[in-house]
Amino acid sequence: MTSPERRVALGVTVLSGLVLAVLAAVLVPWDPVPGGPLPAVDPGAVLTPEQIERAERFASRTDPWSHLSLAVRVLLACLLGLTRRGRAVFARLPGPWWAGVVLAVALFEVVLRVVTLPFAVLVRRQLLAYGLSTQSWPTWALDLVKGEAVDIAVGSVALLLLIGCARRWQRAWPAIAGSVAALLVVVGSFVYPLLVEPLFHDFEPLPDGELRTQILQLADEEGVDVDEILVSDASRRTTTLNAYVSGIGGTRRVVVYDNLVADQPPEQVLSVVAHELAHARHGDVVIGTVLGAAGTCFAIGLLGLAWGAARRRGVATTGPAVVPLVLALYLLAMLVSSPVQNGISRQLELRADVDALRATGDPEAFIELQRQLAIRSLADPTPPAWERLWFASHPTVLVRIALAERVGSGQE
Known part of the structure; x- marks a missing residue:
């Protein structure tokens, strides 16, 4: 790596890292729970022994x-990308560099x-055995293919951009x-609801009626402009209940699962919607997007610093051989970075819970x-601590119920 290139990469890393740290400090609610630390409730007070x-x-x-x-995925990725033999397979791919x-x-x-x-199949067999999936094997396989196609398309655009820039500048x-x-x-946050979500779900506007009127009234009280309230056909795939908010600006939408609307009382549906409206009011999708953009820039700066080391080891950094290394x-x-990302997500979720409890x-x-x-x-009401730290994007049910009890009792 030439000295100017190293200086640019170092500058990008330092600057984007500082921006990321400042944005996280300012935008993330690091203390969203009123009244201090929140001990989880006893699982036996919430669920029966059989349910636990x-x-x-x-x-x-x-x-x-x-x-x-x-x-296995991480190990195989390292074998393909961090070993000479693995990269050699990709170096032999035919065609011009962009096709390669x-x-x-x-x-x-x-x-x-x-x-x-095989691991995905084993997990799915358990989902079927426990009644959590309503999806047939063919439609499940089709979703896998769609997911892979999206990953390949996004990865190709990202790598073409990266390698194209390295070749040009x-x-x-x-x-x-x-x-x-x-x-x-x-841009991805804008277009994801329009291009990707419809690949996996069909959406219909929530029909006119008392529930829609209540949701619009709640949104008006919370000062949230609702672009769309959509119902997803999630029951074709799962028996679990959920709702979410996605998109930015004109593509923002609140989506509720059809089985949530059909199976739960209106006051519980409103509780879910109030949570999602809180995300919208605080701009949590925007916060995640801004942090993601800064994190991406930081990652590319780090990659730029590693680029020279790869080049010195004989890796061709302007063609397909570098793709498995980057991936x-x-x-x-x-x-x-999963503990950091999921830790931020849990804080945003807790803030939305607090707002939902106050709103309803x-x-x-x-x-x-x-x-x-x-x-x-x-x-699992009591997952291992390391698992919560690394993989949990939401607080546990025991923590969320403890929060509701605190807010409901006025101990804020």
Whole structure:
């Protein structure tokens, strides 16, 4: 790596790292729970012994396969990207450099998917056995194919951008690629609800009626402009209950699962919607997008620093041979940063819970909803601490119920 290129990469890393730290400090609610530390409630006060045992048994039959699948995926990615023999396979891909890059991304993703497919099948068998999935095997397989196609498309665009910039601007490429990649993260938040979500679900507007009127009234009281209230056909795939908010600006939408609307009382549906409206009011999608953009720029700066080391070891950094290296490093970075990402997510979720409880004034409905969510999804009420730290994007049901009890009692 030339000295100017190293200086640019170092500058991008330092600057984007500082921006990321400042944004996280300012935008993330690090103390969203009123009244200080929040001890979880006793699981026996929320769930029956049979429900707890069933959830723990389900976790014991699915979590090991999921964790093993992740371990195999990471190990295989390292073998493909961090070893000379692995990269040599990709170096022999035919065609011009840009075609080779797309082929390399596709080969990398398909190999990882095929090798870890048995674990996905084992987990799905448990989902069927415990009644959590309503999806047929053919439609499940089709969703896998769609997911792989999306991953390959996104990965190809990202790698073409990265390698194209490195080929065109040999000194300044980390700054240029980092800036463009950050912009693409923002664009992705706009287009994801329009291009990706419809690949997996059909959406219909929530019909006119009392529930829609109540939701619009709640949104008006919370000062949230609701672009769309949509119902997803989630029951074709799962029996679990959920809702979410996605998109930015004109593509923002609140989506509720059809089985949530059909199976739960209106006050519990309103509790879920109030939570999602809180996300919208605080701009949590925007916060996640901004942090993601800064994090992407930071990652490219780090990659720029590693680029020279790879080049000195004989890795061709302007063609398909570098693709498995970049993707392996990306996978490792995502794994290492998961506690931070999920820690931020949990704080945002707690803030939305607090706002939802205050907006509805109905902690009993919130508590019952959390019980139903835990029962329907067979969520382990007391997962291991390391698992919560690394993989949990939401607080546990016991923490959320403790929050509802505190807010409901006025001990804020």
